Amino acid sequence: MPNMSLNKVKMPEQDPQVRNQNFDEVALGYTKEQAMEEATRCLNCKHKPCVSGCPVNVPIPEFIKEVTQGNFEKAYELITKENNLPAICGRVCPQENQCEKNCVRGIKGEPVGIGRLERFVADYHMQQGKKSSPDIKKNGIKVAVVGGGPAGLTCAGDLAKLGYDVTIFEALHTLGGVLMYGIPEFRLPKKLVEAEIQNIIDLGVKIEKNVVVGRSVTIDELIEEGYKAVFIGSGAGLPKFMGIEGENLNGVYSANEFLTRINLMKAYDFPNSPTPVKVGEKVAVIGGGNVAMDAARTAKRLGAKEVYIIYRRGEEELPARKEEIIHAREEGIIFKFLSNPKKINGENGWVKSIECVEMELAEADESGRRRPVEKKGSNFTVDIDTVIVAIGQGPNPLIRQTTPGLLTKEWGGIVVHEETMETSKENVYAGGDAVTGAATVILAMGAGKKAARAIHQKLQEDKSK
DSSP: OOOOOSSOOOOOBOOHHHHTTOOSOSBOOOOHHHHHHHHTTOOOOTTOHHHHTOTTOOOHHHHHHHHHTTOHHHHHHHHHTTOSOHHHHHHHSOGGGTTGGGOGGGSSSOOOOHHHHHHHHHHHHHHHOOOOOOOOOOOOOEEEEEOOSHHHHHHHHHHHHTTOEEEEEOSSSSSOTHHHHTSOTTTSOHHHHHHHHHHHHTTTOEEEOSOOBTTTBOHHHHHHTTOSEEEEOOOOOEEOOOOOBTTTSBTEEEHHHHHHHHHTSOGGGTTTSSOOOOOOSEEEEEOOSHHHHHHHHHHHHTTOSEEEEEOSSOGGGOOSOHHHHHHHHHTTOEEEOSEEEEEEEEETTEEEEEEEEEEEEEEEOTTSSEEEEEOTTOOEEEEOSEEEEOSOEEOOTHHHHTSTTOOBOTTSOBOOOTTTOBOSSTTEEEOTHHHHSSOOHHHHHHHHHHHHHHHHHHHHHHHHO
16 A cells, blocks of 8 residues: 655754754665655556656656565666666756656645655665676777766766767866766765766776867867767856956855865865865855855855855745755855845955845746846945855857857857757767756756767668668
8 A cells, every 4th residue: 555645754864053064965865664665655657747757767656666665776777777877866856846746646745755765776776786797789889978977977878888989078087077066065975976977987988087178179070080979068167257346356256166166176175175265254145046055055064154145036936946945044044035236345355245236026037937126225235255156157168169060059058959969060969058058967967868869879870871
């Protein structure tokens, strides 16, 4: 009989006033008993609405059924047929807007904790499971993948399973993209990311690090070197700024730089790490997405006494995950809604305060959210030591500038065929943030999977001619 409880089994967590002073993972994960109890809430629907909400088409009811029976390794096998990064996705996917949004149990009560169960299964496998050597028959066809983030890793893994000789060209000294430099340790432990990346490398994927495609080598040169297809998954690492006075002061960071220093360069471990980050006692984070929450919660852990999220719309319009907003509040982050920065004031070259104006919401704009407009005469100033700008990122223009014939949108995103992810250049594909702008890990993975299928189909057709 299914468990008809209206609520998910609660996930154990660190106490907020303890965790906001360390970088250990906030959510502690289910025990075997908790996972099996939560799994029994699944009705095993025949029409599987949850699967239609998953960008990588994980067989959700099937793996959950195995969890109810304690067959955790079988559940892992089912998940990893479609998802190469389950421990990562179980932690950072916005399930509430995807698989869990479509869960029938969510009509009356909370949906099944699909993400929590995926995380449990992946963690159990890492702790208990035995590594198996993949039996892959190589076909001798070379494919290049540009970028070792979620889109590139997924595309590379899927193609490697099909026998292709895949090489990932990564600009940094480590793979993972946003998984390594963007998402904080307390949400996504880096050892876990490294372990799941190693699973992809073990499929036979070759890695070339410190290669900036567009400088070290171009897309056209890769094709000349014998790569039959190229997938561009270079992400969106170019930060956006507000264009207001004072953004060039010391103490102003893009969220991208701030989080990269903390995560990839281990600035939280200063002086053991040579990459210090100055936060001071009062920090303002501009923006309302997941990156803003990550930056604010990180600043708190670095010792800031007061951390503000300054967001020009209201609480209902916040684009961040509900869980991240709740965690931020619990950890003492202060929200200033309907506020928009106008100027950053400085003293001796350093940030001193931030001047804002109050906003009010008018009719909806193109995004479907109510448009914020300034309230006249409502300017106010907050003393601040550090400002972190988290209002979005765009694709680096380097690849489009060095790839003749590659069509891009006005804002820089690569134009692709919706069904195949092929670009305007034959046998060159793209996906993830390089196409959409900054989005979610799982959407980037979905694009990588779609491109891998299309590349395989095209190259097999070419081979048979």
